[in-house]
Amino acid sequence: xxxxxxxxxxxxxxxxxxxxxxxxxxxxxxxxxxxxxxxxxxxxxxxxxxxxxxxxxxxxxxxxxxxxxxxxxxxxxxxxxxxxxxxxxxxxxxxxxxxxxxxxxxxxxxxxxxxxxxxxxxxxxxxxxxxxxxxxxxxxxxxxxxxxxxxxxxxxxxxxxxxxxxxxxxxxxxxxxxxxxxxxxxxxxxxxxxxxxxxxxxxxxxxxxxxxxxxxxxxxxxxxxxxxxxxxxxxxxxxxxxxxxxxxxxxxxxxxxxxxxxxxxxxxxxxxxxxxxxxxxxxxxxxxxxxxxxxxxxxxxxxxxxxxxxxxxxxxxxxxxxx
Numbered sequence: 001x002x003x004x005x006x007x008x009x010x011x012x013x014x015x016x017x018x019x020x021x022x023x024x025x026x027x028x029x030x031x032x033x034x035x036x037x038x039x040x041x042x043x044x045x046x047x048x049x050x051x052x053x054x055x056x057x058x059x060x061x062x063x064x065x066x067x068x069x070x071x072x073x074x075x076x077x078x079x080x081x082x083x084x085x086x087x088x089x090x091x092x093x094x095x096x097x098x099x100x101x102x103x104x105x106x107x108x109x110x111x112x113x114x115x116x117x118x119x120x121x122x123x124x125x126x127x128x129x130x131x132x133x134x135x136x137x138x139x140x141x142x143x144x145x146x147x148x149x150x151x152x153x154x155x156x157x158x159x160x161x162x163x164x165x166x167x168x169x170x171x172x173x174x175x176x177x178x179x180x181x182x183x184x185x186x187x188x189x190x191x192x193x194x195x196x197x198x199x200x201x202x203x204x205x206x207x208x209x210x211x212x213x214x215x216x217x218x219x220x221x222x223x224x225x226x227x228x229x230x231x232x233x234x235x236x237x238x239x240x241x242x243x244x245x246x247x248x249x250x251x252x253x254x255x256x257x258x259x260x261x262x263x264x265x266x267x268x269x270x271x272x273x274x275x276x277x278x279x280x281x282x283x284x285x286x287x288x289x290x291x292x293x294x295x296x297x298x299x300x301x302x303x304x305x306x307x308x309x310x311x312x313x314x315x316x317x318x319x320x321x322x323x
Contacts, residue, residue: 033215043101046116046195049203051103053223082150084132091128106228109174117166144185155182209238217242233257248303254296
């Protein structure tokens with residue numbers, strides 16, 4: 001029973017890292033990339049200010065990710081969302097010069113995602129849809145395309161922005177059966193018009209957080225818990241995931257509840273102290289986990305190679321079967 005409880009704690013700690021998520025020495029923080037590059041600014045000028053979080057990605061690294069253990073599991077999960085979803089997603093990772101920036105806004109159970117892409121044209125989206133056997137409709141001026149995705153995703157539109165990039169927005173209510181609201185061309189045009197007057201580049205607080213994130217990784221993010229259901233506990237957060245070889249996560253977040261920080265630190269110390277009792281690569285996963293705190297800011301880092309990740313996922317599956 002004690003061992004099973006320890007395994008439960010271990011998965012809880014890993015879940016925290018993966019949820020908030022390259023590996024630094026204990027006591028050190030992540031290496032921030034500083035101010036956005038001119039190329040990045042060309043993307044973020046199309047995203048709104050005041051978002052809960054912003055993020056970006058390196059699609060070149062995602063090509064390698066798709067052949068990894070985690071990538072194969074992701075593809076299997078995508079297919080469960082509807083026929084063709086694996087092929088649809090995989091097609092995007094094959095676009096050699098694809099770059100993206102995104103913004104997420106959380107309000108209650110509502111989630112709104114906005115993304116802007118370069119290195120992808122309307123014709124590319126149409127080709128990816130064709131590979132997945134999804135119906136498309138393209139406006140006569142070739143500046144707006146609608147794709148019919150499997151439910152609950154439904155209809156998704158992409159609009160050509162002023163610099164030739166593609167812009168999309170997806171709004172949903174988070175529930176057991178998510179409700180996703182389709183966006184029209186007029187909706188997206190209104191978004192871009194609003195962003196021309198006020199956008200993420202003018203959000204000084206968010207820009208400061210962005211500078212702290214390591215944007216060389218596969219996926220990076222920065223945000224705040226303000227305005228969300230956990231605003232009384234979570235302040236700012238930033239970090240990255242690297243998926244190019246195994247999996248690594250690096251995240252820093254602010255917990256406004258001092259007792260919660262103490263509890264988290266005690267939990268990490270306890271599981272590290274008892275890691276020898278864990279089976280297989282679970283011990284390696286715990287040993288690779290780095291934790292440090294500075295005031296109310298907590299830093300986690302975790303790095304697993306592909307074999308460790310495969311073994312850990314198998315052990316997690318077996319543990320789930322026990323319950």
